[in-house]
Amino acid sequence: MKKNILKTYLVPAIAVIAALLVPLFIENRYVYHLLIMACIWGIAATSMNLIMGYAGQVNLAHGAFFGIGAYAAGLLTLKLGFSFWGALPFACIIAAIFGLLVGLPALRTKGSYFAIGTLCFGVIVTVIIDRWDTLTEGQRGLMGIPSPENIPLPFGSAITFENNMVATYYLLLLFLILTVLIIYRIAGSLSGRTFKAVRENEDLAASIGISPFRTKLIAFIASTFFAGLAGALYASYIGFLSPEISDFHVTFEILIYTMIGGIGTMAGPIIGAMILPVISETLHALAAYRMVAYGILLVMVIIFFPSGIAGGIKLLRARWASSKQ
Amino acid sequence: MELFFQQLLNGIMLGSVYSLVALGLTLIYGILHVPNFAHGVLYMLGAYLAYLMVSALGFNFWVAMLLTMVILAVIGMLIERLVFRPLMEAPHLNSFIAAIGLIYIIENGALILWGPDFKRFPAVYDQLYHFLGITITLHRIIIVLTAISLIVIMQLFIKKTTLGATIVATAQDRIGARLAGINVERVGLITFGIGTALAAAAGVLIGPILLVYPSMGSALILKAFVIIILGGMGSIPGAIIGGFILGIIESLGGGYLTTQYNEVLAFGVLVTVLAIRPTGLFGKAH
Numbered sequence: 001m002k003k004n005i006l007k008t009y010l011v012p013a014i015a016v017i018a019a020l021l022v023p024l025f026i027e028n029r030y031v032y033h034l035l036i037m038a039c040i041w042g043i044a045a046t047s048m049n050l051i052m053g054y055a056g057q058v059n060l061a062h063g064a065f066f067g068i069g070a071y072a073a074g075l076l077t078l079k080l081g082f083s084f085w086g087a088l089p090f091a092c093i094i095a096a097i098f099g100l101l102v103g104l105p106a107l108r109t110k111g112s113y114f115a116i117g118t119l120c121f122g123v124i125v126t127v128i129i130d131r132w133d134t135l136t137e138g139q140r141g142l143m144g145i146p147s148p149e150n151i152p153l154p155f156g157s158a159i160t161f162e163n164n165m166v167a168t169y170y171l172l173l174l175f176l177i178l179t180v181l182i183i184y185r186i187a188g189s190l191s192g193r194t195f196k197a198v199r200e201n202e203d204l205a206a207s208i209g210i211s212p213f214r215t216k217l218i219a220f221i222a223s224t225f226f227a228g229l230a231g232a233l234y235a236s237y238i239g240f241l242s243p244e245i246s247d248f249h250v251t252f253e254i255l256i257y258t259m260i261g262g263i264g265t266m267a268g269p270i271i272g273a274m275i276l277p278v279i280s281e282t283l284h285a286l287a288a289y290r291m292v293a294y295g296i297l298l299v300m301v302i303i304f305f306p307s308g309i310a311g312g313i314k315l316l317r318a319r320w321a322s323s324k325q
Numbered sequence: 326m327e328l329f330f331q332q333l334l335n336g337i338m339l340g341s342v343y344s345l346v347a348l349g350l351t352l353i354y355g356i357l358h359v360p361n362f363a364h365g366v367l368y369m370l371g372a373y374l375a376y377l378m379v380s381a382l383g384f385n386f387w388v389a390m391l392l393t394m395v396i397l398a399v400i401g402m403l404i405e406r407l408v409f410r411p412l413m414e415a416p417h418l419n420s421f422i423a424a425i426g427l428i429y430i431i432e433n434g435a436l437i438l439w440g441p442d443f444k445r446f447p448a449v450y451d452q453l454y455h456f457l458g459i460t461i462t463l464h465r466i467i468i469v470l471t472a473i474s475l476i477v478i479m480q481l482f483i484k485k486t487t488l489g490a491t492i493v494a495t496a497q498d499r500i501g502a503r504l505a506g507i508n509v510e511r512v513g514l515i516t517f518g519i520g521t522a523l524a525a526a527a528g529v530l531i532g533p534i535l536l537v538y539p540s541m542g543s544a545l546i547l548k549a550f551v552i553i554i555l556g557g558m559g560s561i562p563g564a565i566i567g568g569f570i571l572g573i574i575e576s577l578g579g580g581y582l583t584t585q586y587n588e589v590l591a592f593g594v595l596v597t598v599l600a601i602r603p604t605g606l607f608g609k610a611h
Contacts, residue, residue, distance in 0.1 A: 058418065105600035112360055112558055116550045117599045120592035123547060127589045252425050259422050288437045295429030299408055302422045306415040 011267075019173055023166045032165035034281070038274040039172035040234050043179045045257040045269030047226030052255075053264035054187050055219035056199030058115040060251050061102065062227055064122035067246020069095040069228025070235040071129060074142040077236075084148040088232050095228020096221050103220040107213060110202075122248050130243040141242035145235050172233060176270070179226050184266055186222060195219050260301055262310025271309050327458040332580040333573065338465045340572025341472035342531045346545060347552040347564040348479060349523035354559050355496025356513045357409060359417045362424035364524055365546025366431040369539065371397050371525025372532040373435060376444050386449045390529045394522040401521025402514050410513065428543075435539040446533035468530045475526055476565055479519075483561065492516050496559055544588075551595045556607050563607035 022035065048062045072094040076087035106117050129136050136142065148171065150158040161167050186192050194215045197205040202212045235241055244250075261272025279297070283290040305312045346368060353361045371393050378389035408427065412420045450463040483489035494502040495512045503509050528541075535541065552571050556563025571591055578590040586593075598606060 052418075058421075105596075109599050109603040112354075112358075113554060113599060113603060113605065116360060116554045117596060119547070120551060120595050123592050124589050124596070127586065131585055256422060256425065259418065263418070288433060291429045291433040292437070295426040295433070298426030298429065299423050302415075302419050302426065303408070303411045306412070306419050 015267075016177065020170075023169070029165055032169055034278060036165070036169055036172050036237060037277060038270075039169070039176040040230050040237065041254065041257055041273035041277065042176050042270040043233070044227055044230035044254045045261065045273045046176075046179055046183055046266075047223045047230065048254050048258050049263060049265075049269045050183050050186065050195075050226070051219050051223035052258065053268075054192060054199065055195040055216055057107070057216055057220065058111075058118075059220065059223070060115050060119035060248065060255075061122035061125070062223075062254055063248055063250030063252075064125040064246050065095045065099060065224040065227035066231040066234070066250055066254070067125060067129065067243075068098050069231025070241050070245055071136060071142070071231075072228065073232035073235040074145045074241050075135070077146055078142060078144065084146055084236050088229070088236075091232035091235075092225050092228040095231065096225040099221045099224030100217070103217050103224075107216045107220060119248060119251075122246070122251060126243055126247040129246055136243070139243065141240055142235075143240050145239045145241065147236055147239070168237060172237070175229065175233060179229065180266065180270070183222075183226070187266075191215070191218060256298060260298070260308050262308030262312070262314075265308075265310040265314070268308050268310035275309070328580055329577075330457070331459050332576045334459060334461060334465070336573035336576035337569065338469055338572070339576060340569035341469045341476075342527045342568075343545075343548060343552055343572050344476060344565045344568025345472050345523050345527040345530075346549045347556070347568045348476060348561065349520035349527075350549050351553045351556070351559055351561060351564040352492065352496075352516050352523075353520040354553065355492065356405075356516050357417075357420055359420050359424075360550050360553065360558075361520075362421065362546060363404070363427035363431070364520070364549065365542030365544075366428050366435075367397060367401065367521050367542070368524040368528040368545060369435065369537075369542035370400070370431060370528070372528035372537045372541065373439060373444075374525075375529040376446055376532055376537045379449070380444075380447055390526065393525050393529050397525035398518035398522040401517040404521075405514050405517035409517075410510065413513075432539050432542065439539070441539065443536040443538045445536055449533055464533055468534070471530060472527070475523065479523070480561070488515065548591055551591045554595060554605050555598060557605040560607050563605070567606070 026032065044062070044066055048059070051057050051059050051062075069091045072091040073084070073087045076082040076090055077084060082090070102118070102121055106114060106121065109117050130138055132138070133140070147163075147168070148161040150160045152158045159167050161171065187195070194205065194210045197208075197210055198212045198215045205215070206212055231245075234245070257272035257276055258269045259272070260276060261270065262268025280290070280294055283293050286293055301308075307315065346364065350361060350364050353364065374396060375386075375389045375393045378384040378392060379386060384392070404427065408423050409420055412423055450467055452463040454461050454463065454466075483493060491502065491507045491512050492515070494505065494507060495509050495516075499509055502512070548571060552567040553559075553564050555570065556565075556567030571594075574594060575587070575590060579587045582590070
């Protein structure tokens with residue numbers, strides 16, 4: 001049993017230590033940019049994994065909740081004069097409230113109905129952000145969203161985030177680790193196991209006293225909360241928002257990270273969020289051919305590694321273990 | 326009143342094209358059990374091919390349409406064989422991701438080959454008719470008549486032929502169909518061919534009215550999804566009626582209610598319908 005605990009925590013611990021040590025070796029701003037974006041998309045993909053991988057509901061409005069979080073943070077700081085730290089929790093809560101309002105009617109539907117219903121909700125959100133320009137500035141976009149304010153330290157010094165890639169990286173890494181820990185706790189808890197029960201068989205779950213609707217709603221709200229967090233962090237890091245940040249292409253990107261990384265596993269979405277943007281950037285030299293190559297890659301991976309990278313590693317390890325016996 | 330009839334006619338014209346696309350999509354849904362996201366780019370490809378045949382090669386409109394349907398049927402079958410069949414046993418989400426991959430490949434392929442600019446079909450059948458204060462071009466009448474004939478032919482094919490019956494049987498129960506001696510792989514291949522040919526026909530018909538451009542499929546595919554959800558997933562009459570309903574709602578809504586939020590009217594209708602009836606208008610309750 002003890003050995004098992006070691007085994008479960010060894011790989012994550014090594015990954016966290018490696019992530020913490022990155023600034024010792026890297027000075028390139030561009031690499032930091034990629035790492036910071038990987039943290040943001042990692043949070044978004046991990047939260048998508050909660051509703052999709054663990055509770056089995058294909059929410060195609062995830063990008064919309066990301067956008068709602070981002071615009072909430074942007075509008076609170078720019079129009080109401082909130083500080084970043086004040087706006088951040090509100091952005092998450094606003095996303096979660098929308099999650100509740102959408103979840104109540106949408107979760108009565110199942111399967112493809114739920115997927116397309118949420119997709120339509122996502123399109124409506126994007127169009128409203130685009131057209132309601134007295135509030136959101138529409139196509140002009142929201143500009144100049146502030147970076148996190150300095151955190152004062154004893155002896156008069158302070159951690160500054162503006163133009164400080166290392167501090168920003170550590171901040172986002174912290175949020176990523178927090179998100180993963182919380183979602184890991186949820187997935188491992190009793191309610192997490194009810195998520196899986198509902199995913200596998202709703203009727204069976206209902207027959208042992210689980211309310212499928214309540215379970216799905218809890219998973220949905222939790223997942224939209226963290227999607228809002230990812231959006232708010234994105235808004236503050238990039239400093240500029242346009243309506244496209246809420247549209248279904250964002251959902252697709254997050255979905256691709258989750259699936260290619262390995263849905264239903266903890267590491268998968270993070271691996272996907274780290275690797276795929278790098279591949280997409282590397283293909284940049286191919287110009288217009290890049291998206292074609294990206295598409296071919298997606299189709300090939302999904303056909304030949306249907307359980308994603310993390311699932312593939314699991315499979316290899318299982319084979320290795322069985323061959324040793 | 327004239328505005329009403331003018332918009333109603335436009336709605337019927339749009340609706341007949343929507344119905345064609347949704348009919349193909351709903352047939353393919355019976356095989357894949359996920360909505361095929363790549364259906365829209367195949368419609369776009371159909372419009373491009375016909376445009377090239379008519380403008381560059383000087384083909385007759387109808388010859389171009391027939392040839393395009395045949396070519397797209399072959400492409401549809403290739404996609405089924407190479408991409409979706411290997412994913413048959415995998416979770417449905419995997420087919421969904423593969424379809425997104427196909428969109429990237431085909432839409433950007435079109436962008437590379439033909440560029441981002443809008444293409445306009447040479448005018449065909451642009452005679453005007455005036456009738457009780459309504460103006461309509463011959464082409465719009467032809468669209469409605471062709472679309473309705475294709476829908477009727479499809480209905481007859483599905484209801485009256487053995488091949489049609491095997492398509493319905495496979496959609497209803499794949500294992501049961503296999504037990505009854507139906508070659509479900511072959512049925513899947515044929516269904517993809519037919520469904521894609523219908524999408525191509527819709528693209529060719531509407532091409533001369535709207536413009537032809539690489540992302541013309543994405544706007545349409547979302548609406549086609551709305552239709553097959555409204556009509557109840559996999560229901561053939563639902564897809565046909567749903568298509569007309571959506572077309573009419575859109576043009577009447579555009580004429581009377583709102584022009585600013587016109588394009589999301591369809592999605593708003595769907596969200597409302599699903600909130601009241603979670604299985605769509607014509608879908609069976611679970």
